[in-house]
Structure formats: C-alpha cells, structure tokens
Amino acid sequence: MAQMTMIQAITDALRTELKNDENVLVFGEDVGKNGGVFRATEGLQAEFGEERVFDTPLAESGIGGLAIGLGLQGFRPVPEIQFFGFIYEVMDSISGQMARMRYRSGGVHHSPITVRAPFGGGVHTPELHADSLEGLVAQQPGLKVVIPSTPYDAKGLLIASIRDNDPVIFLEHMKLYRSFRGEVPEEEYTIELGKADVKREGTDVTLIAYGAMVHACLKAADELAENGINAEVIDLRTVSPLDIETIIESVKKTNRVVVVQEAQRQAGVAANVVAEIQERAILHLEAPVLRVTAPDTVYAFSEAEEVWLPNHKDIVEKVNSVMNF
Amino acid sequence: MFQILNEDGKIVNEEDVPDLSDEQLKELMRRMVYTRVLDQRSIALNRQGRLGFYAPTAGQEASQLGSQFALEQEDFLLPGYRDVPQLIWQGLPLYQAFLFSRGHFHGNQMPEGVHAVSPQIIIGAQYVQAAGVALGMKKRGKKNVAVTYTGDGGTSQGDFYEGINFAGAYKAPAIFFVQNNRFAISVPVEKQTNAKTLAQKAVAAGIEGIQVDGMDVLAVYAATKHARERAINGEGPMLIETLTYRYGPHTMAGDDPTRYRTEDLDNEWEKKDPLVRYRKYLESKNLWSEEEENKVIDQAKEEIKQAIKQADQYPKQKVTDLMANMYEELPYNLQEQMEEYKEKESK
Ligand SMILES: Cc1ncc(C[n+]2csc(CCOP(=O)(O)OP(=O)(O)O)c2C)c(N)n1
Numbered sequence: 001m002a003q004m005t006m007i008q009a010i011t012d013a014l015r016t017e018l019k020n021d022e023n024v025l026v027f028g029e030d031v032g033k034n035g036g037v038f039r040a041t042e043g044l045q046a047e048f049g050e051e052r053v054f055d056t057p058l059a060e061s062g063i064g065g066l067a068i069g070l071g072l073q074g075f076r077p078v079p080e081i082q083f084f085g086f087i088y089e090v091m092d093s094i095s096g097q098m099a100r101m102r103y104r105s106g107g108v109h110h111s112p113i114t115v116r117a118p119f120g121g122g123v124h125t126p127e128l129h130a131d132s133l134e135g136l137v138a139q140q141p142g143l144k145v146v147i148p149s150t151p152y153d154a155k156g157l158l159i160a161s162i163r164d165n166d167p168v169i170f171l172e173h174m175k176l177y178r179s180f181r182g183e184v185p186e187e188e189y190t191i192e193l194g195k196a197d198v199k200r201e202g203t204d205v206t207l208i209a210y211g212a213m214v215h216a217c218l219k220a221a222d223e224l225a226e227n228g229i230n231a232e233v234i235d236l237r238t239v240s241p242l243d244i245e246t247i248i249e250s251v252k253k254t255n256r257v258v259v260v261q262e263a264q265r266q267a268g269v270a271a272n273v274v275a276e277i278q279e280r281a282i283l284h285l286e287a288p289v290l291r292v293t294a295p296d297t298v299y300a301f302s303e304a305e306e307v308w309l310p311n312h313k314d315i316v317e318k319v320n321s322v323m324n325f
Numbered sequence: 326m327f328q329i330l331n332e333d334g335k336i337v338n339e340e341d342v343p344d345l346s347d348e349q350l351k352e353l354m355r356r357m358v359y360t361r362v363l364d365q366r367s368i369a370l371n372r373q374g375r376l377g378f379y380a381p382t383a384g385q386e387a388s389q390l391g392s393q394f395a396l397e398q399e400d401f402l403l404p405g406y407r408d409v410p411q412l413i414w415q416g417l418p419l420y421q422a423f424l425f426s427r428g429h430f431h432g433n434q435m436p437e438g439v440h441a442v443s444p445q446i447i448i449g450a451q452y453v454q455a456a457g458v459a460l461g462m463k464k465r466g467k468k469n470v471a472v473t474y475t476g477d478g479g480t481s482q483g484d485f486y487e488g489i490n491f492a493g494a495y496k497a498p499a500i501f502f503v504q505n506n507r508f509a510i511s512v513p514v515e516k517q518t519n520a521k522t523l524a525q526k527a528v529a530a531g532i533e534g535i536q537v538d539g540m541d542v543l544a545v546y547a548a549t550k551h552a553r554e555r556a557i558n559g560e561g562p563m564l565i566e567t568l569t570y571r572y573g574p575h576t577m578a579g580d581d582p583t584r585y586r587t588e589d590l591d592n593e594w595e596k597k598d599p600l601v602r603y604r605k606y607l608e609s610k611n612l613w614s615e616e617e618e619n620k621v622i623d624q625a626k627e628e629i630k631q632a633i634k635q636a637d638q639y640p641k642q643k644v645t646d647l648m649a650n651m652y653e654e655l656p657y658n659l660q661e662q663m664e665e666y667k668e669k670e671s672k
Contacts, residue, residue, distance in 0.1 A: 033585055034511035055512045057481035058448060086447065089482075125578070126378040126406070126428065127446045266658065295662040297647040302377050302428025304644045307669060 004184040007177040009151035010040050010116075013158035014078065016188045018048050024162060025070060026053045028063060028080030028116075037082060038118055038177060060086050064093025067113045068101070077113045078162055084119035084171060085128035087136065098167040099142030111167040114158070120173035120212055121262060121309050124302055130174070131299045132211075132261070135268025137169045138240035144168045144193055145240040149214035151182040153237060156191030164193060173211040196243035198250070202232030205319050206250040208273055209260040210236040213292075213310065217260055220315035229323060239269045247273065248281050255286040256322045260315055265293040287325030290318045326568065327548055328538040332597055334605025343547045351612055353394055353542055355621050357386040357600050360410045362625035363419075364573070367426075370633060371577040377427040380407040381573030384540075387599030388504050388567040389474075390414060391545030395553055396472060401458045402441035403451040403473040407504070407571075411474070415439055419632035420639065429642045430650060448479045452488030452501065459497035459562065468557045474502040478509020480523050489530040489564055498556035500549065503566045504539065510575045511585035527564035539567030540597040543606075570594035643670055 004012065017024045026041055026048075032055040035042035045053040056063050060081055067077035081087060087094070098111040121130040138145045146161055146168055148154035154172070161168040199214060200221055207217040214235045221231040232250055236242065251257055257277060259270040274289045292310045300308035331337045345353075364383045370376045382389065385407070393411040396402070402415055409422050416439040425432025425443060433443035445451040455473035462469050479485055480503055492499040503523045507514050520526060527534025533555070537548045545567055552563035572591065574580040607613035644666045648659045655663060 029509070030511045032511075035584075037510065037580070055516055057517050058478035058509050058512070059481045059483060061483050062481065089447070124377060124428075129446075265662075295644060295648065295666060296658050297644070297651050300428075300642075300644060300647055303642040304647060305428075307666070308644050308647075 001183040002186055003181040004151045005178045005181050006148070006151045006154050006172070007038060007040055009155040009184045010158055010172060011042055011044070012184065013155045013162075014041065014044060015047070017078075017159055017162045018044065018052060020188070021076060023074060024052070024076045024078060026078045026080070027056050027066070029056060029058055029082045031055060031080050036080060038174070040116070040172075041080070060089035061093060064090035064098070064115075067115070068093060068097055068111060071101075071111045071113050072109055076162060079113070079115055081115060081117040083125070083129045084117040084133055085131045087117065087133055091136070094137060094143070094167070094169065095140040099140050102166065103142060110165050112165045113167045114161040114164075114170050115167070116170045116172065118172045118174045118177070120175055121299065121305060122175045122212070124305065125174070127299075127301050130301065132263035132268070134169075134171055134239055135263055138269050138272070142167070143240065144238060145171070146193060146238050147171045147173070147211045148237065149173070149176065149199075149211055149235050151184050153191060153197070153235075155184050156189050157193065157237060159188060160190040160193050163190065168193070171211070175212050176215075191237070194238045194241055194243055196246040197235045197237055198232060198246065199235045200231070200233040202230040202254065204230045204254055205256040205258065205322060206232045206234060206254045207258050207260060207315065207319070208234045208236065208247065210239055210269070211262065213260045213262050216310065216312045217315060219312040220319065223312065223316050224319055229319065231319065236269070242273065242276060244276055244280065247277065251277055251281045252284050255284055257285070257289040258292060258315065258318045258322060259289060260292040260310065262294060262310060264296045265291060266296045287322040290322055292318050326536050326538055327544050328541050329543040329547060330541045330602055330606055332602055334602045334609065336606075341544075341547050343543060343550060347612055350607060350610075353390065353546070354603055354607055354613055356390045356394070356414060357542065357603065358618055358621045359625040360386050360390060361600060362622055363410070363629060366626065366629045368573065368577065375633060376423060378406070379426055379577045380575070381571055381577070382407060382410055384570040384572040384594065384598070385504060385506060386410070387542035387545055387603070388502075388539035388569040391542040392472070392502060392549040392565070392567075395546050395549035397469065398438065399440060399467070399469045400553075401462070401469065401471045403455045403458065403471065404441065404444045405448070405451060405474045405476065405479065406444045406446055407476070408444055408474045412439070412441055412444070415441055417441070419628060420635035423633055423636040424639060427636070429639070430646065431639060431642075449475060449482030449484030449488075451475065452479070452482075453484045453491065455499050455501065456488045456491040456495070456497055459492055459499035459556075460495045463495065463497055470498045470500055470553050470556045472500045472502070474504060476509060477503060477505040477507065477514045477523060478512065478517055479503070480526060481517055486526075486530070489527065489532055489562065492562040493530040493532040496559060496561040499562040500552045500556060501562060501564045503564065504569055505566050506569050506571045508571070508575070508585065510580060513585070522566060524564060524566035530564075532562050532564060534564040534566070536566045536568065539569030540599045540602065542599055542603050570597070645670060
C-alpha cells in the first residue's frame with residue numbers, strides 16, 4: 001500500500017473520479033495551471049485538459065451558481081472554494097439553492113455537487129482563512145458535510161462524496177494536509193457517508209470529534225491511559241447528518257462523554273451532538289456531557305492562535321472533570 | 326491608455342502634466358524609493374519569520390503612491406490587502422503596519438486623523454463599503470472622497486459591480502481603483518474576463534472609467550486628482566484602471582510565480598519600472614541624484630529597523646484581548662471564558 005499525505009490522497013481521489021466518470025468537472029480559483037494554492041489539484045489539468053479541470057474568475061458566488069447549473073446539465077461538479085472562510089460569499093448558492101434543489105423540484109432535479117474547501121487553524125493564515133464554519137453548513141437541511149481526519153478516510157470519503165447525488169460540503173483541515181502520512185490503497189474504494197469511525201476503543205469515556213481534533217483526542221487518550229482512564233475516540237467523519245447509532249452505542253458503553261470541536265463554543269456541531277445524546281441516552285449518563293471548544297471570539301489569527309485553539313491538555317482536563325463528577 | 330511619462334522618462338502628454346512644485350515632484354520619488362525598500366525589507370523579515378501575512382508591492386509603487394498623493398487627509402481610504410503603502414503615507418505608523426502583518430489588532434487601530442479601515446482580506450468587500458462611505462460623505466455635506474482599491478481579479482466579484490453601481494446610482498463621491506497587475510494569484514487577466522479593459526466595466530454602471538499607465542506616477546496622480554475634483558463637485562464616482570505589475574509572488578505564503586509567469590513577461594514589465602522612468606525624468610530636470618536616493622534608502626532602512634523593534638516590544642495579543650473587543654459589554658459566555666483564559670494565559 002502507498003504511504004500518502006492527506007493532500008496526496010485527495011488528489012488521488014480526484015484523479016480516480018476524473019478517470020471514472022467523464023461528467024466529473026474540477027474547477028475553482030487557481031486550480032488549473034497552479035494546481036490549487038495547496039496543490040490539491042496538482043497535475044490534473046495537464047492530465048485531463050482544460051475542459052475538465054479549469055480556473056474560474058475570482059468570484060465564489062459565481063463558482064457556486066456555475067456548479068448548480070452544470071449539475072442541472074448532468075455534470076458532477078467538484079468546485080473548490082479556496083479557503084472555507086470565503087464561504088459567506090457563496091452561502092446563497094450553497095444553503096439557499098443547492099441544498100433545496102431536490103426538495104423544490106420534487107425530486108426532478110438534484111445537485112450532485114461536491115464543494116471542497118480547506119479550513120482549520122494552526123497554520124498562521126490571515127483573517128477569515130482558518131475559521132471553522134462547518135456549523136453554518138451543518139445547520140442546513142439538504143446538505144451532507146464531510147470532514148476527514150486521515151489520508152485513508154480522505155480518499156474513500158471524497159470518492160463517495162463525488163458519487164453521491166446530494167450536495168456534499170467536503171472540508172479539509174489545513175493542518176492535516178501534510179502533517180503526516182498514512183496507508184492509502186492505490187485502487188479505488190469508498191467510505192459510506194454518514195458513518196462515524198471508532199478510531200480507538202475504550203470503556204471509560206467517549207471522546208467525540210472530527211478533523212484535526214480527532215488527533216488531539218487520540219493524544220489525550222494516550223495521556224489518560226497512563227492514568228488508568230480508558231477513552232474511546234469517535235471520529236464523526238460526517239458531521240451532518242450525524243451517525244447517531246455509533247454515538248449512542250458508545251455512550252451506553254462508557255456512560256461519559258466529552259465532545260470536542262475546534263470551532264467556537266457557540267458555533268456548530270458539538271451542541272447538536274450534546275442535544276442528541278441527552279434526548280436519546282440521558283439515563284445512560286453518569287455525568288453531564290461537556291464540550292471542549294474554542295472561546296466565543298473571532299478566530300485569533302496569528303499571535304494568540306496557539307492559546308485560542310483547543311488542545312489535548314484541555315481535553316484531558318475536561319475528561320477529568322466528567323470522571324470526577 | 327492615459328500616460329504622461331513614457332518608458333524613457335520623457336513627457337508625451339504636455340497638456341496633462343500636473344501642476345506640482347519641485348518639492349512635490351521630489352516627494353513623490355522619495356515615497357516610491359522608500360516603499361521599494363520597505364517591500365524588500367518586508368520580504369526579508371517575512372522570510373526570517375518576523376512578519377506574518379505579507380503581499381509584495383514592488384512594481385506597483387506608481388499606482389499606489391501616485392493615487393495616494395492626490396488625496397487629502399480627510400479623504401477616506403478602504404484598501405485591499407496589498408495596499409498597505411497608501412495607509413502608511415496617509416499616516417499609519419510603520420510599526421502598526423508590521424503589527425497588522427502579524428495579525429495583531431493594534432495594527433488595525435487607525436490613529437486619530439487617519440481616515441481609513443485596515444486592509445481588507447475578503448476580495449471585493451471594500452468596494453461596496455466605499456459606496457457607503459461616499460454616500461455618507463455626501464449626506465454630511467463633506468467635500469471629500471472615499472477611495473478604494475482592488476486587483477484585476479477583484480473585478481469579477483459581485484461586490485465590485487454592486488459597489489460601482491450603487492455609487493453611480495447615488496452619485497456618491499467615490500474613486501474606485503483597479504490595480505491591474507495582470508494576475509489574480511496565477512490566473513491571467515485574459516482568463517479572468519472577456520472584457521477588453523477593466524475600465525470599460527464603468528460603462529455598465531453609468532459612471533466614468535479610465536485606463537491609466539500604472540507605471541507612470543504622474544499619470545496616476547493626474548487621473549486621481551481629476552477624479553477627486555469631479556467627485557467633490559457632485560459629478561459622481563469614477564473607476565480608474567491602472568496597468569501595473571507585481572514583481573514578487575502573490576503573497577509570501579508559498580506562491581511560486583514561475584508556475585504561471587514567464588521570465589520574458591517579467592523582463593518586459595521591469596523595463597517599464599516606475600522608479601527608473603521617474604528618476605530619469607527628475608534627473609533631466611536636475612531634481613534628483615544618486616546621493617539623494619541613497620539618503621532616502623538609508624533613512625528608510627533605519628526607520629524600518631526602529632519600527633520592527635517597536636513592533637517587537639508591543640505587548641503580545643492575548644485571547645482575552647480578543648474577548649474584550651467582541652462587544653461593548655461582555656455577555657455571560659465571554660465573562661466566564663474571560664476568567665478561564667486569564668488563568669490559562671497566566672500559566
Ligand atoms: C472573497 C475572496 N476570495 C478569494 C480570496 C483569495 N485570494 C486572495 S488574493 C486572490 C487573487 C487576487 O487577485 P487580484 O484581485 O488581481 O489582486 P492582486 O493580488 O493581483 O493584487 C485570491 C484568489 C480572498 N482573499 N477573498
């Protein structure tokens with residue numbers, strides 16, 4: 001099996017689907033000749049030509065609308081939004097249009113679109129480049145929101161997303177792009193959307209996370225193990241819709257939960273996870289479900305970034321408080 | 326294309342030569358040389374990890390400083406991320422520009438008398454806001470203008486069209502600059518639009534548009550001065566496209582211009598260099614010398630050194646500072662988190 005970084009796995013998935021299906025189109029700002037600002041589309045224009053892989057003018061709302069129109073013509077658009085912080089520019093296309101296409105046409109039309117975008121902190125980007133805005137899209141019925149945490153998952157999930165007939169927002173944490181390698185099969189494979197993955201089995205407490213925070217949880221779990229606390233780590237992989245079954249099964253086993261997200265406390269996915277758990281499994285809980293998140297400010301680009309971002313120590317601390325509740 | 330000085334520094338358009346004193350003519354050169362040094366130093370500081378976000382400006386001095394030189398102190402500036410030099414010459418202290426680069430909020434706090442917002446990261450956002458500032462000035466009866474900048478790529482954003490259209494509809498005193506440096510990161514302007522010029526986009530909004538040689542500081546100055554006069558006389562906004570070039574990468578964050586630009590193109594544009602051409606012009610009038618230029622270079626280097634020191638000494642930004650800036654009064658969640666992070670920061 002090949003060893004790949006996450007960005008290589010993503011390029012590999014795009015190449016696989018460009019080869020498999022001539023309706024797949026990859027486009028966005030700088031994705032062509034430049035191969036994307038992170039090189040996720042490196043070499044694809046040379047291989048598949050400008051008809052299949054192309055640069056767009058600099059307008060996210062234009063990119064979103066174009067994708068919807070191409071989708072209506074039977075294509076499978078895979079547009080890139082250069083940084084997820086620019087999602088506000090294309091919010092109408094995503095939430096107001098793509099997500100509603102199936103519903104408002106009574107199933108006659110759909111939006112088989114996969115919007116890819118890098119996001120996430122810790123890499124010292126300027127304002128509105130690192131923000132974790134997955135909560136905004138996860139809140140929109142009609143969309144699937146996928147966030148891989150390993151190269152293996154990235155390839156399988158991206159291929160599945162491109163083949164999915166509903167619009168998928170596929171978010172790639174910038175810090176994970178090149179920080180490590182993992183085994184990735186050269187052949188094609190898919191990972192079912194909407195399925196979480198137990199990244200580490202445990203009995204005492206469940207840590208629920210996605211993206212880069214999965215790695216913080218795994219690190220915390222190692223540290224907790226030294227103190228005799230056996231943590232289970234669930235990687236949601238799809239943050240909307242949630243894999244309730246895997247979550248509740250784990251809660252029934254461990255009876256204690258900490259939900260971890262890089263986004264601010266008042267933003268996003270964790271609050272929904274907590275609500276689902278308390279509605280479905282409150283009698284299995286030995287302690288309140290706690291959250292580890294960033295504070296409720298705008299993203300702390302640069303200097304204060306390291307303190308602002310949640311880390312494994314914060315997770316250990318929260319776990320200790322649910323253990324000692 | 327509107328031009329006053331050709332590539333040899335010769336006047337080609339006698340009737341539009343602006344009425345500037347010798348001192349003013351020299352000041353323009355001083356600013357361009359200073360800004361070129363600042364760009365070189367900023368790139369070096371960035372490579373040493375002493376700056377954060379930085380978008381190179383070399384090549385664009387005539388466009389940036391010629392336009393700024395035509396403004397009054399009370400005019401309002403809405404820059405894009407590459408337009409830090411204009412802010413500095415409007416009065417933002419250098420050490421604050423360095424703090425802006427590092428993402429420190431003090432770099433965004435305009436000192437009293439500097440009428441500006443900090444450089445916009447979201448492409449196009451400043452254009453619509455400029456229409457609002459200009460309309461506000463008109464409603465207040467001020468004799469001032471709102472001035473904003475974007476690049477050739479920025480003209481594709483919806484905000485660009487909305488901005489010029491709104492300002493046109495209200496006859497608001499705004500000046501919209503498009504610094505056409507030929508590339509939006511890697512995408513050449515020919516792939517950005519099928520329009521022959523970017524200035525012609527003004528037609529659709531029913532406002533004046535002009536294409537200017539952006540390597541000719543006198544032309545940029547004259548065009549801006551003209552736009553300013555029209556605007557404060559109630560004749561409405563103007564769109565000014567300056568044809569220019571950035572020599573460096575798009576930003577210092579890993580962009581490699583050799584992937585999309587040829588050496589031939591670089592050489593072609595370096596021949597048009599705004600500093601070389603204007604130096605020739607000033608020398609022909611006996612207004613500039615090597616000695617004078619070296620003085621400016623030395624002074625710039627010294628001031629930059631002092632400013633970076635001052636930036637280093639400025640208290641580091643903390644998460645609790647961010648919290649304090651979110652609302653006028655802290656809501657419950659931030660009150661709680663403030664305590665938590667004070668403790669975290671004290672460790
Ligand atoms: C809304 C938005 N989309 C994308 C970006 C990323 N981005 C930053 S600069 C840039 C290219 C801008 O090109 P241009 O407008 O020509 O200005 P230049 O950098 O050449 O001065 C892009 C795509 C951004 N900052 N904001």
